[in-house]
Every structure is written in C-alpha cells, then in structure tokens.
Amino acid sequence: MRDLRVRYSTSALGYVWSVLDPLVMAGIYWFVFTQVFDKAVGEQPYIVFLLTALLPWMWFNGAVSDATRAYLREAKLIRSTKIPRTIWVARLVLSKGIEFIASLPVLAFFAIATGAVLHWEAFYFVLGVLLQAILTVGVGLIVAPLVVFFRDLERATKLALRFLFYASPIIYGIPDLEKLGLDGLAAFNPLAGIFSLYRAAFFPDQLDWYAVLIGGLMSLILVAIGILVFVRTERAVLKEI
Amino acid sequence: MSDNHVIRVEDAGIRFRLNRRSRRSFKDLFAGRKRRARADEFWALRHVSFDVTAGEAIGVVGRNGQGKSTLLKLVAEVMLADEGTVHIGQGVAPLIEITGGFVDDLSVRDNVYLTAGLHGMTKSEINERFDEIIEFAEIKRFIDTPYKHLSSGMRVRIAFAVISRLEEPIILVDEVLAVGDKAFREKCYRRIEELLRGGRTLFFVSHNERDLRRFCTRGLYLDKGELVLDGPINDVLARYNDDYGVQ
Numbered sequence: 001m002r003d004l005r006v007r008y009s010t011s012a013l014g015y016v017w018s019v020l021d022p023l024v025m026a027g028i029y030w031f032v033f034t035q036v037f038d039k040a041v042g043e044q045p046y047i048v049f050l051l052t053a054l055l056p057w058m059w060f061n062g063a064v065s066d067a068t069r070a071y072l073r074e075a076k077l078i079r080s081t082k083i084p085r086t087i088w089v090a091r092l093v094l095s096k097g098i099e100f101i102a103s104l105p106v107l108a109f110f111a112i113a114t115g116a117v118l119h120w121e122a123f124y125f126v127l128g129v130l131l132q133a134i135l136t137v138g139v140g141l142i143v144a145p146l147v148v149f150f151r152d153l154e155r156a157t158k159l160a161l162r163f164l165f166y167a168s169p170i171i172y173g174i175p176d177l178e179k180l181g182l183d184g185l186a187a188f189n190p191l192a193g194i195f196s197l198y199r200a201a202f203f204p205d206q207l208d209w210y211a212v213l214i215g216g217l218m219s220l221i222l223v224a225i226g227i228l229v230f231v232r233t234e235r236a237v238l239k240e241i
Numbered sequence: 242m243s244d245n246h247v248i249r250v251e252d253a254g255i256r257f258r259l260n261r262r263s264r265r266s267f268k269d270l271f272a273g274r275k276r277r278a279r280a281d282e283f284w285a286l287r288h289v290s291f292d293v294t295a296g297e298a299i300g301v302v303g304r305n306g307q308g309k310s311t312l313l314k315l316v317a318e319v320m321l322a323d324e325g326t327v328h329i330g331q332g333v334a335p336l337i338e339i340t341g342g343f344v345d346d347l348s349v350r351d352n353v354y355l356t357a358g359l360h361g362m363t364k365s366e367i368n369e370r371f372d373e374i375i376e377f378a379e380i381k382r383f384i385d386t387p388y389k390h391l392s393s394g395m396r397v398r399i400a401f402a403v404i405s406r407l408e409e410p411i412i413l414v415d416e417v418l419a420v421g422d423k424a425f426r427e428k429c430y431r432r433i434e435e436l437l438r439g440g441r442t443l444f445f446v447s448h449n450e451r452d453l454r455r456f457c458t459r460g461l462y463l464d465k466g467e468l469v470l471d472g473p474i475n476d477v478l479a480r481y482n483d484d485y486g487v488q
Contacts, residue, residue: 077342080335081359082318235321239257 018099019106022058026050029171041172043203045114051107052202053170053195056128059100060136060191061161063093067140068147068154075241085234089140093133111202121200121207128197131212135190135219141226145233148240169195174208183208190215190222247411247442248293248316252325255311256284285311289325289468291461295410298443300457300474302481307463309446313337313413316444331442332361334409336401345389349380349399352388356403370406377432378402379425398425405432412436413444430455450478 030047042049070088071078078088111118147153168191169177177183186192193208193215200207286308293299301309314320315327317335342356353374357367375381378398383391391399405412414433433456437443445456453460453474460477462470470480 077359079319080337080342082333083359235323238320239255 019103022051022054022103023106025058026054029054033171041176043173043206045110045116047110048107048114048116048202049173049199050171051110052199053168055100055103055107056132056195056198057165057168057170057191058103059096060132061165062099063096063136064139064143065158065161066092066096067144068157070140070144071148071237071241078241079238085237086141086230089144089230090137093136093140096136097129097133116202118201119204121204124197124200124207128194131190131197131216131219132194134223135194135215138219138223138226141230142222145230145237148237149233164189164191168192173199173203173206174211175205183211187211187214188218190218194219246292247295247330248291249328249330250292250315250325251290251328253289253315253322253327254284254287254324255315255320255322256282258282284466286315286322286463286466287324289463291468291471293442295331295442296440297459298437298457299445300453300460300477301444301446301463302453302460302477303463304485308466309463310337310415312461312463313415313444313446316411317413329411331411332407332409333411333413334360334404334407335413336404337413337415343388343396343400346387348385348387349375349391350384353399353403356400357407360404360407360409362407366408374399374402374406377405377428394422394425401429405429405436410440411442411444415446416448453478 026047029050033041033050034046067089070092074088078085110116143153143157147157167186168189169186174183174186174192174196177186187208187210193211193213196206196208196211289308289312301312303309311320313335314337315322316329317333317337318327318329319335319337321327342359343352344355347355350371353371354364354367357370358364375384378395378401380391380395380399383395388396412433430452433443437456443456445453447453457474460470460472460474461468462477462481464484470477
C-alpha cells in the first residue's frame, strides 16, 4: 500500500503508468512479429498471446528488480522498526501483483476486440498467480539480502532479467521450443510452466503439465533457498545497512 | 520466567567487523574464504546480562563507542544478538533514529498516519490522537507541507510527537533530543516524566548527568562492551566519574 501511495502521490497519471508500460512493449512486439516478420511463432491473435505472458512477466520483472534495492532504499526505515523483515520483500511482490491484476482489463479489452475465445482453463489462472507469487518471493528473498553485501549483484540481476525475458516463453510459446528440442530444458525455468498456465485461458494447446510440474518444484526449491538465505543473513544485513 | 520481567537480556553479545567498508564486489565472492582479507572482528557488546521489571527507569552510561546505542538497538529488536538471548516481553516505542520512517515526498499528515501505522496503531487510534500530535509538535501550519520542506528541528519534533504517543509500555530514548531547542526539549522531558508516572519502563541514554538523575533510578554502566556496573543511578554515575575523572 505504502509503495503504491508513495509512487503515485506525485504523479498525476497514476494508474495509467502501470498499464502503459506493458502496452507499449506489447505494441512493439506485436509490430515486429506480426507486421515486419512473417508470423511463425505463437498463436493468433498474437496480441492476446503476447499479453497473457507479458503482463505476468512485468510483475516478476518489476518485483525482482525492485527487490535488489529493497533493503538499501529503505535502510533508515528498516533500522527504526522491528516488524518482520520479510515484509520488505513481500510487499514489493504484493504491490507489483496488484499492478498486474489492475492491468488485466487491458488483456480483456484486446481479447474482446480480437474475438479470442475464453476456455474453461481460465481457472488455472489462480494456480498461475499462486505459483508466481511463491517464485517471486523466493527470488526476492535471495536477491534482496545478498545485494547488501555484493552491490554488483544489482547489475547482474538486471542482466539476468533481460536474458530471462528472451529465455522464457513470452514472445513465443513452449510448442515453438519443441521444434528445437529445447522444451525439456525450458521447463526448468519456472516461468515457462507458470506462463503456460496463464495462456491456457485462451490457448489450451499451450498448457504443458510437465513444465508446470517442474516449474512448481523449482519455485518451491527457490523459496526454500530464499528463506534459508534470508534467515542466515538477517543479522548481518541489519548491521550492514 | 517471572511475569514482571519485561526485559530479560542473557549473556548477549554482538560483533562487528572493523576493517571492511560495506561494499564488497564479486571479486571477493569468487576469491574464496582464504584469500579474502581476514576481517578483524570486535565485540561491541559481550556477556551482557540484566533483567528489567515493569516501571523501572534505567539510564545507560558510558563513553562514546562503548555499546550504549547498540544495547538500545538490541532492546528495540532492530538488531539481533549474535550470541545469548534478548527477550522483550512487551511492545517498545523506540526514540532512536525516529525520523527514519518518514517519507520525504509525502505531507506531514500522511507521514503521521504511515509511521504510527507502521508501529502498530490502528487508523481510528491515530484519528483520535492526530490533533494532539500536531499540537505537541507545534506545526499546525505545515500539516500539508511535504516532509522534505520542513526544517530539521521540525522533523525531530513531529517524529517525537508521533513516537511518544504510541501506547507502548517500554520507551527507549537515545540522544535524539539534542536537536530540538531548549523549550521543546523541556516539553519532551515533561512528556517523558508523564509517561513514567503512567508506569512505563524507560531506557535512557545520555551524557547529561542532570537528565540522568532526573529520570532514572537505576543505572547500567557499559565499558569496552561489557556491563561493568548495574546499580542505583547515583552509584553508577559516581563510578563512571571515578573511572574517567571529570569532576
């Protein structure tokens, strides 16, 4: 809450900004992959195909890149209160998650405009949100404390995120990887399974239970590592900031 | 554990590194444990044990850098002990780094709600006390001014006003009040006395003997990270003056 209020207290456009970002990105990719190149990837309508993964990606990307500064930016505040220190990461995931939910009408708009059909698999959306929340908290808990000790990690994380954007099935789908024989490997990127859950709402063929299972396991492992890292570094972080 | 011990510190210790700036790079990470510069560590506090019963007023005495503020931070639970245990039975209103929770861009009004909320006050409680807080800080005119435009004195004033209205049974006071002008400091002290009469437990760090004698009944004397003496405030001050002979 605090995040949203601080963020928008000084900007008049407020909500529009959180929607504008994915919209501009989607516009660019839509232009490149359906107008410039022949469409060889994804499914039609491509703009809906793109947004079903791009919007959740914005959530993951925003939360993780903000998590790199979670403890440094709020150092003064953290030093003055004793509320559980996991909150500083959790609230980033939450506020970005709210932005994600708030941007869904954009997806609905394009789905209606292009006449995409909604399938019963839309219920997997809930599972997708749950898995993604677990994954994002896990990654955040790993990144946030470590950045305090290794400042380079902030830049490394940005780079890794940019890599991950193209390495995840966002502008393409898991079936496109099958042609290359990379789908088995891609499943170990938890985002692949999660995005396939979201996509199943409009494109049931994109659902890949193998990727979901591996992705779910990876998410749980990451959150376990995250909690471990967090618990082991908490004392040192408090001294450091 | 007996019921009327609100604070119980047992053999607590906390250590810091001496020779390292906070920045490390990846080079250190890959350099391995052995090649990394061996960090000297020192114990800011060690083997500190004491119990506090509800309603006690305790003054913490010692020279600069002997662990007074660190002890307060342990009691406030904004730092965690490396060894031993610190058990705090009740809520704490920490008057240390009090301006920390304030956001520059938000107005004074929003900041009051935010900070008080962060310390566990509900919205209706804040509504009830809002006027009281603003009046205490004497900044009625600046209520909708962004926090960043306030003077440093005003910042401390509003922060003190908020924290001292928290209904917490334990109050920690570091030397924060040195910033305010004389009249406001006196006002703060009267507020602290008022809280003490209400049965609160006080932890007070100061170099000012008069203030210490005014509020405190019991003293803790810290030297080189150890608790040297725990006794009535007058004894503790006498011992401190003996050791560091300024009469």
